[in-house]
Amino acid sequence: MRDHNLTVYNSLTRQKEKFETLHPGFAGMYVCGPTVYNDVHLGNCRTFISFDIIYRYLKFLGYTVRYVRNITDVGHLLDDGEDRMSKGARLDNLEPMEVAQKYTLGFHQVMRLFNTLPPSIEPRATGHIIEQIEMVKKILDNGFAYEANGSVYFDTIKFAKETGEYGKLSGRVIEELLSETRDNLKNQDEKRNPADFAIWMKASDEHIMRWPSPWSIGFPGWHLECSAMSTKYLGEQFDIHGGGNDLKFPHHENEVAQNLGACNVHPARYWLHTNMLLMNGKKMSKSDGNTISPYELLTGNSSHVSKGYSPMVVRFFMLQSHYRSTNDLTDDALQAAEKGYKRLMEAYKSLDSLTSNQTINSELDEKVSSIIQGAWDDMDDDFNTPRAIARLFELVTIINSLKEGQTSLDKISQNSLKELKEAFNIIIFDILGLKVEDGSNDESVDGLMQLIIELRQIARSNKDWPTADKIRDSLNELKIQIKDGKDGSTWTYL
Amino acid sequence: MRDHNLTVYNSLTRQKEKFETLHPGFAGMYVCGPTVYNDVHLGNCRTFISFDIIYRYLKFLGYTVRYVRNITDVGHLLDDGEDRMSKGARLDNLEPMEVAQKYTLGFHQVMRLFNTLPPSIEPRATGHIIEQIEMVKKILDNGFAYEANGSVYFDTIKFAKETGEYGKLSGRVIEELLSETRDNLKNQDEKRNPADFAIWMKASDEHIMRWPSPWSIGFPGWHLECSAMSTKYLGEQFDIHGGGNDLKFPHHENEVAQNLGACNVHPARYWLHTNMLLMNGKKMSKSDGNTISPYELLTGNSSHVSKGYSPMVVRFFMLQSHYRSTNDLTDDALQAAEKGYKRLMEAYKSLDSLTSNQTINSELDEKVSSIIQGAWDDMDDDFNTPRAIARLFELVTIINSLKEGQTSLDKISQNSLKELKEAFNIIIFDILGLKVEDGSNDESVDGLMQLIIELRQIARSNKDWPTADKIRDSLNELKIQIKDGKDGSTWTYL
Numbered sequence: 001m002r003d004h005n006l007t008v009y010n011s012l013t014r015q016k017e018k019f020e021t022l023h024p025g026f027a028g029m030y031v032c033g034p035t036v037y038n039d040v041h042l043g044n045c046r047t048f049i050s051f052d053i054i055y056r057y058l059k060f061l062g063y064t065v066r067y068v069r070n071i072t073d074v075g076h077l078l079d080d081g082e083d084r085m086s087k088g089a090r091l092d093n094l095e096p097m098e099v100a101q102k103y104t105l106g107f108h109q110v111m112r113l114f115n116t117l118p119p120s121i122e123p124r125a126t127g128h129i130i131e132q133i134e135m136v137k138k139i140l141d142n143g144f145a146y147e148a149n150g151s152v153y154f155d156t157i158k159f160a161k162e163t164g165e166y167g168k169l170s171g172r173v174i175e176e177l178l179s180e181t182r183d184n185l186k187n188q189d190e191k192r193n194p195a196d197f198a199i200w201m202k203a204s205d206e207h208i209m210r211w212p213s214p215w216s217i218g219f220p221g222w223h224l225e226c227s228a229m230s231t232k233y234l235g236e237q238f239d240i241h242g243g244g245n246d247l248k249f250p251h252h253e254n255e256v257a258q259n260l261g262a263c264n265v266h267p268a269r270y271w272l273h274t275n276m277l278l279m280n281g282k283k284m285s286k287s288d289g290n291t292i293s294p295y296e297l298l299t300g301n302s303s304h305v306s307k308g309y310s311p312m313v314v315r316f317f318m319l320q321s322h323y324r325s326t327n328d329l330t331d332d333a334l335q336a337a338e339k340g341y342k343r344l345m346e347a348y349k350s351l352d353s354l355t356s357n358q359t360i361n362s363e364l365d366e367k368v369s370s371i372i373q374g375a376w377d378d379m380d381d382d383f384n385t386p387r388a389i390a391r392l393f394e395l396v397t398i399i400n401s402l403k404e405g406q407t408s409l410d411k412i413s414q415n416s417l418k419e420l421k422e423a424f425n426i427i428i429f430d431i432l433g434l435k436v437e438d439g440s441n442d443e444s445v446d447g448l449m450q451l452i453i454e455l456r457q458i459a460r461s462n463k464d465w466p467t468a469d470k471i472r473d474s475l476n477e478l479k480i481q482i483k484d485g486k487d488g489s490t491w492t493y494l
Numbered sequence: 495m496r497d498h499n500l501t502v503y504n505s506l507t508r509q510k511e512k513f514e515t516l517h518p519g520f521a522g523m524y525v526c527g528p529t530v531y532n533d534v535h536l537g538n539c540r541t542f543i544s545f546d547i548i549y550r551y552l553k554f555l556g557y558t559v560r561y562v563r564n565i566t567d568v569g570h571l572l573d574d575g576e577d578r579m580s581k582g583a584r585l586d587n588l589e590p591m592e593v594a595q596k597y598t599l600g601f602h603q604v605m606r607l608f609n610t611l612p613p614s615i616e617p618r619a620t621g622h623i624i625e626q627i628e629m630v631k632k633i634l635d636n637g638f639a640y641e642a643n644g645s646v647y648f649d650t651i652k653f654a655k656e657t658g659e660y661g662k663l664s665g666r667v668i669e670e671l672l673s674e675t676r677d678n679l680k681n682q683d684e685k686r687n688p689a690d691f692a693i694w695m696k697a698s699d700e701h702i703m704r705w706p707s708p709w710s711i712g713f714p715g716w717h718l719e720c721s722a723m724s725t726k727y728l729g730e731q732f733d734i735h736g737g738g739n740d741l742k743f744p745h746h747e748n749e750v751a752q753n754l755g756a757c758n759v760h761p762a763r764y765w766l767h768t769n770m771l772l773m774n775g776k777k778m779s780k781s782d783g784n785t786i787s788p789y790e791l792l793t794g795n796s797s798h799v800s801k802g803y804s805p806m807v808v809r810f811f812m813l814q815s816h817y818r819s820t821n822d823l824t825d826d827a828l829q830a831a832e833k834g835y836k837r838l839m840e841a842y843k844s845l846d847s848l849t850s851n852q853t854i855n856s857e858l859d860e861k862v863s864s865i866i867q868g869a870w871d872d873m874d875d876d877f878n879t880p881r882a883i884a885r886l887f888e889l890v891t892i893i894n895s896l897k898e899g900q901t902s903l904d905k906i907s908q909n910s911l912k913e914l915k916e917a918f919n920i921i922i923f924d925i926l927g928l929k930v931e932d933g934s935n936d937e938s939v940d941g942l943m944q945l946i947i948e949l950r951q952i953a954r955s956n957k958d959w960p961t962a963d964k965i966r967d968s969l970n971e972l973k974i975q976i977k978d979g980k981d982g983s984t985w986t987y988l
Contacts, residue, residue, distance in 0.1 A: 066592070097615045097727060098560070105612055108602075118599055121591045127621025130705050211624050233591060346986065353979070444972055448942040451968040455949050458961055467952055474945040478938055492840060 001025060001062035006380045008240075009324060011248065011271040012169050016382060021239045022269065027063040028238035029055065030230040030268065032247055033122070035072040036103035040110050042294050042329075043277040043284060047244045049315060049433075050274045050323035052116040054242070054383055056431050068233045069119035070226060071107075073100035074126045074209050074219055096209050097126075110294050113311040115433050121233050125225035129211045132220040132228040135262050136199050136213075144261035148190035150202030150216030156195040159257055169256055169271060170249035197254055199224050223254040230267055231259065241268030245275055277318075278328045279304060292329070309334050312437045316341040319385040319432055340393070345436060347396040348428060350403045351421050358413045364398070365416035371395055372423040379431065388427065395424060449491045453482060457489075495519060495556035500874045502734075503818060505742065505765040506663050510876060515733045516763065521557040522732035523549065524724040524762070526741055527616070529566040530597035534604050536788050536823075537771040537778060541738045543809055543927075544768045544817035546610040548736070548877055550925050562727045563613035564720060565601075567594035568620045568703050568713055590703050591620075604788050607805040609927050615727050619719035623705045626714040626722040629756050630694050630707075638755035642684035644696030644710030650689040653751055663750055663765060664743035691748055693718050717748040724761055725753065735762030739769055771812075772822045773798060786823070803828050806931045810835040813879040813926055834887070839930060841890040842922060844897045845915050852907045858892070859910035865889055866917040873925065882921065889918060943985045947976060951983075 006019040021027045031051045034040050048069070058065045074096070094102070111118070125132075136152050139145040144159045145152050160166035160174040167174055177195040202216035203209075210217050220228075230238065236259070243252060252271065259267040276283065284291045292302045300308030309317070317337035321327035371394045378387035399420070401407040412420075428434050452471060459467040475482065475491075482491050500513040515521045525545045528534050542563070552559045568590070588596070605612070619626075630646050633639040638653045639646050654660035654668040661668055671689040696710035697703075704711050714722075724732065730753070737746060746765065753761040770777065778785045786796045794802030803811070811831035815821035865888045872881035893914070895901040906914075922928050946965060953961040969976065969985075976985050 066589070095560070095615070095727065097617065101612070101615050118595070121589070121595050123591065124618070124621055127618055130623055134706065212628065233589065349986065353984075444939050444974070445942065447968070447972040448939065448946065448974075451946065451965065451972075452942065452949075454964065454968075455946075455961065458964075467949065470948065470952075471945065474941070474948075478941040480938070480942075492843070 002060070004061050004380055005377075006057075006061065007382060008270050008272060009382045010269075011273045012266075012268075017270065019270065021063065022237060025062070025064060027058050027065045027240065028234035029058070029065060029067045029240040029242065030226065030234055030238065031067070031069045031119070031241075032226055032243035032251065033069040033071050033119075034103075034107050036100045036107060038103060039293060040103075040107045041284075042292060042297060043244070045110060045114060045294055046277040046318050046327060047242075047274045048111060048116055049114055049318050050383075051242050051272075052114075052433055053319065053323070053385060053431065054240070054272070055117060055119075056433055057379055057383055060426070060431055066121065066234060067117075067119040068121045068123065068230060070229055071100070071104055071122055071124045072222070072225065073097070073104070073124050074225075100124075100126075113294075113298070114315050115311065115435050117433070123229045123233065125220070125229075126209070128225060128229050128232065129220065131232050132224045133200070133211075133213050135224060135228045135231070135258065136215075136220075138262040139199060139258065142261055142264070144257075145199060146192065147215055150218065151190060151198055152200040152215055153191050153196045154199050154221075154254065154257060154261065155192065156197065156257065157193045159261055160195075163260060165260055165266075166257055167253065170253045172249055172253065197221060197223060197250065199258065223251055224258060226251070227255050227258040227262070227267070230255075231263065236263040236265050236267065238268055240270045240272055242272040242274070245273045248273055272323075274323045275326050278326050280330055281328055297329075305331050305334065309338060310437050312434055313338045313341050316344075316389075316432075316434060320389060322382075322384055322386055324382070340389075341434070343396060344392060344428065344434075347399045348424060348436070351399060351424060354399070354402055354409065354412075354417060356409050356412050356414050356417045358410050359415075361413060361416075362411050364407070364411045365413050368395070368398065368412070368416050368420050371398075372419060375423070375427055385432065389432070392424070392427060395420060399424075449480070453489045453491065456482065496554070498555050498874055499871075500551075500555065501876060502764050502766060503876045504763075505767045506760075506762075511764065513764065515557065516731060519556070519558060521552050521559045521734065522728035523552070523559060523561045523734040523736065524720065524728055524732065525561070525563045525613070525735075526720055526737035526745065527563040527565050527613075528597075528601050530594045530601060532597060533787060533789075534597075534601045535778075536786060536791060537738070539604060539608060539788055540771040540812050540821055541736075541768045542605060542610055543608055543812050544877075545736050545766075546608075546927055547813065547817070547879060547925065548734070548766070549611060549613075550927055551873055551877055554920070554925055560615070560728060561611075561613040562615045562617065562724065564723050565594070565598055565616055565618045566716070566719065567591070567598070567618050568719075594618075594620075607788075607792070608809050609805065609929050611927070617723045617727065619714070619723075620703070622719060622723050622726065623714065625726050626718045627694070627705075627707050629718060629722045629725070629752065630709075630714075632756040633693065633752065636755055636758075638751075639693060640686070641709055644712065645684060645692055646694040646709055647685050647690045648693050648715075648748065648751060648755065649686065650691065650751065651687045653755055654689075657754060659754055660751055661747065664747045666743055666747065691715060691717060691744065693752065717745055718752060720745070721749050721752040721756070721761070724749075725757065730757040730759050730761065732762055734764045734766055736766040736768070739767045742767055766817075768817045769820050772820050774824055775822055791823075799825050799828065803832060804931050806928050807832045807835050810838075810883075810926075810928060814883060816876075816878055816880055818876070834883075835928070837890060838886060838922065838928075841893045842918060842930070845893060845918060848893070848896055848903065848906075848911060850903050850906050850908050850911045852904050853909075855907060855910075856905050858901070858905045859907050862889070862892065862906070862910050862914050865892075866913060869917065869921055879926065883926070886918070886921060889914060893918075943974070947983045947985065950976065 007016045008019050009016050034044055055065060055067045136145065139154065140147070140152065145154050156166060156177070157174070167177070174195070198221035200213060200215055200218055200220055202218045207219070209219055211219065230241070241252070256266065259265065278284065279290055279292060282290050292304050296302035297305060297314060298308050298311060313334065317334055318327055320337060371391050375388045375391040378384040378391065398407070402409055402412060452475070456468055456471045459471065480491055482489050501510045502513050503509070504511050523545070528538055549559060549561045630639065633648065634641070634646065639648050650660060650671070651668070661671070668689070692715040694707060694709055694712055694714055696712040701713070703713055705713065724735070735746070750760065753759065772778065773784055773786060776784050786798050790796035791799060791808060792802050792805060794800070807828065811823070811828055812821055814831060865885050869882045869885040872878040872885065892901070896903055896906060950962055950965045953965065974985055976983050
């Protein structure tokens with residue numbers, strides 16, 4: 001384990017706290033994953049990229065991290081009480097699990113494009129029905145739920161009164177909840193109070209996703225899966241629970257209630273929430289047309305961007321905001337991020353060519369050390385990537401100045417240069433999770449070959465045989481062959 | 495739907511049969527997937543590539559195909575009675591589901607490399623414990639299983655005597671089974687007969703993968719998951735059940751018994767089995783060192799191959815054997831496959847440049863039509879890819895002869911050329927699932943740039959400014975910049 005002073009902002013206590021895990025050296029993290037009835041939203045991508053940074057940084061610090069991110073393939077209740085997965089299935093004329101498979105594959109592909117590490121375990125809600133039924137039983141046994149017509153509801157009011165815990169995470173006051181008239185759940189007449197929520201739902205005849213249970217043929221309530229799966233894979237108590245801000249209420253509040261109701265313990269010590277991804281200063285919204293999908297952003301196939309941006313540019317752009325701040329996607333900001341990303345990669349590439357012979361400490365050495373230490377301090381300060389990236393650009397300035405000879409290479413010591421190279425590498429690739437992206441090589445190869453074919457033609461016209469031979473030999477080594485035809489020359493790989 | 499005369503070899507009836515689906519226009523196919531406690535074997539890759547061809551061909555014929563391929567993440571019994579997943583978990587010091595996640599991701603990656611289409615549904619055994627418990631209940635209710643100390647065993651002898659169905663698929667005779675003394679199962683004393691097999695196992699204390707059931711805290715027997723999941727996603731009866739030959743007994747035989755025992759119906763109309771992948775004429779075997787992994791084959795990091803072969807060369811190599819024949823992997827055969835694959839791709843690339851003006855039918859037109867029809871007939875004949883590939887090479891000869899002017903382009907009609915292009919495209923890409931593979935572009939780009947940097951140096955030395963300018967301008971267009979330094983020139987993307 002590396003020495004560190006990691007502090008994280010805990011949504012539960014509303015303050016930054018020193019990060020200490022339940023079991024020294026091990027960190028358990030649960031993040032609410034996607035609902036796979038639709039393509040993943042770019043806002044979700046931001047959340048998952050944020051937790052990817054947290055996962056990478058904890059690993060870098062030396063923790064053995066078990067990162068659990070679920071796949072919700074059942075259980076989301078719509079306003080009309082329909083399960084979202086079933087609705088998607090009917091629209092696409094597919095079985096629910098075909099829909100889930102399609103969008104799970106799509107989600108994984110987008111996550112790979114953005115170079116996020118896969119979680120250690122990716123449990124599916126439908127794969128943990130037994131665990132959810134067992135949890136319902138426990139909550140019933142503890143008196144915090146009641147059955148009505150084959151469905152089981154969490155008794156929010158009783159839980160709130162007896163424990164005083166309801167509303168702590170989200171800051172909702174139970175009296176407000178009681179007075180709320182809006183009730184999204186089906187069979188609301190079955191509920192004793194509007195604030196109660198289903199933990200098991202009896203399936204109507206049309207409902208195709210259904211399992212037997214002690215109460216009815218039905219399906220679990222949406223909030224339950226995360227309580228059941230985090231408990232199964234991380235234990236009743238674990239270190240970090242994460243998700244988007246929008247999940248704080250009711251999802252996370254109800255998760256806490258379920259875990260307390262079943263196991264009498266707060267599930268997570270630290271609750272981390274990511275802020276919203278905006279577009280042009282406003283909330284993304286399909287109905288307003290103010291939205292862009294990951295692929296639209298990558299291909300430029302949207303009126304909101306002037307062109308497509310590469311996955312690493314998008315990732316870099318997102319990391320330039322702190323995960324707890326809103327992140328405003330604009331074409332200008334993306335253009336700036338593209339320049340910044342390229343500048344960073346240029347500096348990285350030129351690092352290898354820098355050498356030094358100086359052995360004693362110089363002013364520059366100290367400056368380099370202090371900037372690097374600053375970057376670690378930034379990461380320790382609730383994973384502050386934008387500040388750490390700003391430090392990287394201070395290093396870029398130094399690297400460029402050394403490279404261009406504006407600062408003599410004698411001014412930096414071997415040790416300092418080594419430290420600079422190591423830190424630059426670790427922060428860019430291991431922690432920020434960026435990759436070298438060289439654009440489309442296919443196009444480049446063909447473009448370069450067209451140029452070489454022309455140069456070969458010039459050499460032949462000039463009877464410059466040594467040059468023509470050099471071209472032939474070099475291409476042979478690259479296993480590329482030029483074929484001359486009536487309409488000009490073409491090339492192929494051998 | 496296209497007209498077709500597809501016949502498939504049915505392992506159950508031991509003959510080729512006309513392929514007719516239960517529901518016209520729809521085809522349901524279940525294929526036994528990998529056990530994710532280890533890296534996928536190359537032999538398994540052959541099986542999945544074979545069923546990928548079948549999936550692609552059925553789709554091409556116009557069927558709406560539901561292709562279900564499971565992930566076995568629990569339930570394989572080892573000789574010592576330990577669950578394989580749990581064993582892997584202890585060795586790696588990981589939770590079973592972390593092991594499953596790691597190898598599932600690895601499996602998906604290999605499948606992507608080989609360009610296999612993902613199945614429509616990829617159900618996990620651990621995600622269908624309830625369905626398996628329900629099936630155990632049905633088999634018990636029908637009198638074909640018995641409980642002993644919390645475990646439930648399939649009563650093979652009773653089932654065999656009452657139905658006469660046991661052994662039909664594998665050709666095993668029940669008397670032989672009765673006399674077999676070897677018994678791999680734990681708690682064999684609980685079994686009434688050695689041929690009986692567990693459908694539910696009581697978990698010992700050490701067993702970490704466990705679920706509650708009416709009989710014990712335990713886990714399902716290995717054979718059960720495929721019966722339960724095929725029934726759930728394809729119905730009690732469906733069209734095709736596939737898998738490797740080695741699964742015929744006991745796995746598939748027991749699957750049939752379970753389905754008949756629970757639902758009183760044969761699950762699949764057509765049973766398709768792939769034959770073995772050999773290496774140098776012998777069965778692959780780790781203990782003999784006669785084995786190679788997918789990555790070893792792709793990278794060449796093995797004494798069994800002279801170099802690495804690209805995923806498409808390996809795929810092409812495998813398709814050159816019929817799925818019911820053994821496939822003998824040797825370095826010579828791979829080299830030949832590489833040449834063949836490249837020859838095919840060359841012909842494909844040159845197709846676009848062929849033109850024709852002739853409008854009446856010629857001898858060549860008829861020949862082209864007849865070869866193409868032959869390829870479809872081959873595919874209709876139990877998916878005979880090696881014969882279809884041989885037809886493609888007949889077309890390659892024609893294409894090359896047209897391209898090189900040995901056969902006048904006037905001899906082929908517009909229609910025939912169109913037919914040739916379409917069929918070539920569909921067979922190579924849609925049905926055989928090959929991709930254009932141009933080798934490593936990264937290396938090529940750098941190699942070409944080194945050559946261009948040299949040519950630029952020569953032009954400058956010769957004061958050949960027009961050539962130097964042409965190089966500069968062409969590279970500018972490609973957004974490539976050469977930077978001159980003290981130690982020579984380097985290049986970067988702009």
